[in-house]
Amino acid sequence: EDQVTQSPEALRLQEGESSSLNCSYTVSGLRGLFWYRQDPGKGPEFLFTLYSAGEEKEKERLKATLTKKESFLHITAPKPEDSATYLCAASNDYKLSFGAGTTVTVRA
Amino acid sequence: SAVISQKPSRDICQRGTSLTIQCQVDSQVTMMFWYRQQPGQSLTLIATANQGSEATYESGFVIDKFPISRPNLTFSTLTVSNMSPEDSSIYLCSAGLHTDTQYFGPGTRLTVL
Numbered sequence: 001e002d003q004v005t006q007s008p009e010a011l012r013l014q015e016g017e018s019s020s021l022n023c024s025y026t027v028s029g030l031r032g033l034f035w036y037r038q039d040p041g042k043g044p045e046f047l048f049t050l051y052s053a054g055e056e057k058e059k060e061r062l063k064a065t066l067t068k069k070e071s072f073l074h075i076t077a078p079k080p081e082d083s084a085t086y087l088c089a090a091s092n093d094y095k096l097s098f099g100a101g102t103t104v105t106v107r108a
Numbered sequence: 109s110a111v112i113s114q115k116p117s118r119d120i121c122q123r124g125t126s127l128t129i130q131c132q133v134d135s136q137v138t139m140m141f142w143y144r145q146q147p148g149q150s151l152t153l154i155a156t157a158n159q160g161s162e163a164t165y166e167s168g169f170v171i172d173k174f175p176i177s178r179p180n181l182t183f184s185t186l187t188v189s190n191m192s193p194e195d196s197s198i199y200l201c202s203a204g205l206h207t208d209t210q211y212f213g214p215g216t217r218l219t220v221l
Contacts, residue, residue, distance in 0.1 A: 032208050043200050043212035044151070046109070087150060091208050095141075095166075098151040 002027045004090050006099035013106045016077045021102045023088030024070040033071045034096065035064050036087040044087055078106045110135050110203050112213035120219045121191055128187045129216045131201030136181040141210065142174070143200040151200065157184040191220045 004025045013019055025033065032051050036044035048057040050066035057064045061082060063074045073086055085103045089096040111134040121127050131140065140157040155163040155176055163176035178184040188195055196219050202210040 034208075034210075036212075041215075041217075043112075043202075043214045046209075046211060049208060089151075095153050095156070096151075096210060097153075100150045 002090065002092070002097045004088055004097050004099040006086075006088050006102050008102060009100070010103045011105070013075070013078055013104065015079055015106055015108050018074070018076045018078070020075070021073040021086055021088075021104070022070060023073070023099055025088075025090040025097075025099075026069075027090040027092055027097060029092040031091045031093060033066055034089040034091065035062075035071070035073055036089065038085045038087055038101070047086075075104065078104070080106045080108050082106050110137055110211045112201060112203055112211055114201055114213040114216050116216060117214065118217040118219075120221060122221055123192055125191055126187055126189045127191065127218060128185050129199055129201070131184045131186070131203070131213055133182045133203045137203040138181075138205050139203065139210070140178060140184045141202045142176060142184070142186045143202065145198040145200060145215070147197075154186070154199075157186075188218065191218075193220045196220045 007022045032049050035047040038044045048064040053068045055066050061076050065072045083106045085101045087101045088099040113132045115130045142154040143151040145151050153166050154169045155165040157163050157176050157178040159178045175187045198215045198217050200215045201213040204210040
């Protein structure tokens with residue numbers, strides 16, 4: 001069965017304190033690994049797609065990396081506006097399987 | 109990217125009634141999906157909405173409970189039938205050119221009393 005596991009469940013950071021979120025996956029016929037950001041009361045917002053091990057993508061203070069079994073979302077010098085739930089999802093030809101998410105809170 | 113709207117944004121319904129949620133995409137897309145997100149949990153795929161044919165349901169979801177229509181490439185509806193309090197959840201529509209690239213609507217927050 002396809003499985004996506006995210007850790008930690010919650011992360012509290014001081015503004016400027018860099019950290020990483022982990023996403024491990026077992027998906028048959030993996031096509032891509034996705035990161036989304038979700039703010040309370042809103043739908044997920046697309047951040048990154050990664051297709052092959054070794055690939056990296058960056059957007060502002062976020063950088064996503066991919067290995068054969070896991071992906072990391074690195075948050076560098078976060079700001080309070082980076083507070084959100086970050087969702088990881090793995091796709092095959094058929095569907096996206098989501099992890100439970102990591103809720104990040106950044107304190108000023 | 110695609111911009112997706114959903115109606116209603118929220119509703120409070122009585123047990124035993126049905127609610128139809130609409131999803132509109134601003135451009136033609138190949139794939140449309142419906143998800144459920146229960147409080148504090150991640151997204152669970154309900155079904156893939158297929159244009160002009162019956163939706164493809166995931167394990168644990170059935171057509172009688174969650175009938176889905178997709179009459180064209182930009183519009184789909186999900187009905188939650190014979191509701192119970194356990195159906196209280198956020199229902200999300202997503203769309204894209206293929207499975208990989210999915211953009212999400214804002215969601216419909218449903219409360220069943």
